[in-house]
Amino acid sequence: MNAYLERLRKQNKLPELGEMRLYAKKENIPILEEESMQLLLQVLALTNAERVLEIGSAIGYSALRMASDGSRRKITTVEKDRKRYEEARFFLTRSSYRQSITLLNGDAFDYEEDIAKGRPYDALFVDAAKSHNQSFIETFSPHVKRGGVIVVDNVLFKGWVANPLEAPKRLQKLARNINAFNEWFQNHPGFATKIHAVGDGLAVGIKR
Numbered sequence: 001m002n003a004y005l006e007r008l009r010k011q012n013k014l015p016e017l018g019e020m021r022l023y024a025k026k027e028n029i030p031i032l033e034e035e036s037m038q039l040l041l042q043v044l045a046l047t048n049a050e051r052v053l054e055i056g057s058a059i060g061y062s063a064l065r066m067a068s069d070g071s072r073r074k075i076t077t078v079e080k081d082r083k084r085y086e087e088a089r090f091f092l093t094r095s096s097y098r099q100s101i102t103l104l105n106g107d108a109f110d111y112e113e114d115i116a117k118g119r120p121y122d123a124l125f126v127d128a129a130k131s132h133n134q135s136f137i138e139t140f141s142p143h144v145k146r147g148g149v150i151v152v153d154n155v156l157f158k159g160w161v162a163n164p165l166e167a168p169k170r171l172q173k174l175a176r177n178i179n180a181f182n183e184w185f186q187n188h189p190g191f192a193t194k195i196h197a198v199g200d201g202l203a204v205g206i207k208r
């Protein structure tokens with residue numbers, strides 16, 4: 001079915017995107033799965049999201065996909081790792097969407113003041129250290145407008161959230177942690193949240 005959908009979809013033809021996908025594959029850098037990307041882009045389109053804050057840029061792939069999917073969309077994206085940031089800079093500065101993307105290097109928590117200057121954001125996309133999902137939302141959702149969306153990737157963590165003991169030993173604590181986050185986010189009165197079983201699991205919350 002995925003092969004069928006791939007054929008059916010109108011491919012985003014930006015040349016950098018193909019290069020970025022190949023580079024990510026070669027270097028084993030995790031980027032958002034295509035099925036999850038489709039849902040993310042649709043959520044942004046449905047909510048007319050023009051200002052998006054992303055935590056976790058990696059090489060800038062999802063930032064460029066989000067920027068190039070909406071006519072006037074502006075993305076602020078933060079990447080902690082210096083090497084990833086340089087890679088993102090390399091790809092994004094060559095892109096025709098470079099004016100639409102503000103790329104920051106550092107721990108997102110250290111950038112809160114700068115990030116707050118760009119508020120209100122229409123959407124927040126959290127795709128960084130999974131053990132900090134709740135803190136990211138507690139810190140940055142106040143900068144999202146009411147009715148804005150908060151999207152979080154990898155919330156099903158290969159299905160291990162349902163039974164952390166099935167995860168490799170070193171990942172069991174993280175599986176428990178993501179499960180606790182899911183319960184918190186799903187039941188938080190400040191957000192109307194649905195969790196979607198696409199890709200590695202995508203949570204979408206609407207800020208009340």
Ligand SMILES: C[S@@+](CC[C@H](N)C(=O)[O-])C[C@H]1O[C@@H](n2cnc3c(N)ncnc32)[C@H](O)[C@@H]1O
Nearest residue numbers: 031032056058061062079080107108127128129
């Ligand atoms: C899954 S990758 C992001 C992929 C990217 N969103 C995409 O789909 O193209 C997660 C990234 O988050 C970064 N990260 C982790 N914790 C962070 C933090 N506190 N602040 C900023 N970036 C962080 C990691 O260095 C890593 O490159």
